[in-house]
Amino acid sequence: MPRWRWSPVARCRVISPNECHRGNVGRGRRKGAAPRRAENRQRLIDAAEQVFSEHGLDAAVDEVARVAGVGTGTLYRRFPTKYVLISELVRRILSELLAQSSSVLSAPGGDGLEEILFATGAMQASHRGCISRLWNDDERGS
16 A cells, blocks of 8 residues: 555645645645745835835835735735735834834933934935825825
8 A cells, every 4th residue: 555645735646644745845835935925025025115215105016026026916915905015114114213212212411312303314214105104104095
C-alpha cells in the first residue's frame, strides 16, 4: 500500500495531511508565507507613503502596487479599500509623532515644546499627501 495519495486540493501527491511532495504546506501554500505577507504589507505601506507624498491622496492604488512591486490583488488582500490603506499610513504617522512627543517630555526648560513643533512640521512636510487626513482621519472616505 503506498504511503501517499493524490490530493485534488494540493494538486500533487500528499505524503502526510500537511505536506505535499513539492514541499508545500497545507493547501498548497508555500513555507514561509507569513513573513512574505508581512514583507509585502510593509512594502505597500512604504510605496503608499512615497506615491501619496508625490501625487497626493488622489493617486491610484495601481501606482502604489506598481511601486511596491506587487499585484493589485496583493494590495487589496492587505487593504480592502484605498481609505483603509490611507488610514493605516496616517495611523503610523501619528504613532511616530506620539513616540516623539513622549521622548521630549523630559526636556529641560520647555525645550520639548520647541522640539515637538519642529518635529511636527518636518513630519507634515515629509508626508505632504496625508496632511488633509493627518488631523482628521475619517475612515469612511468622505
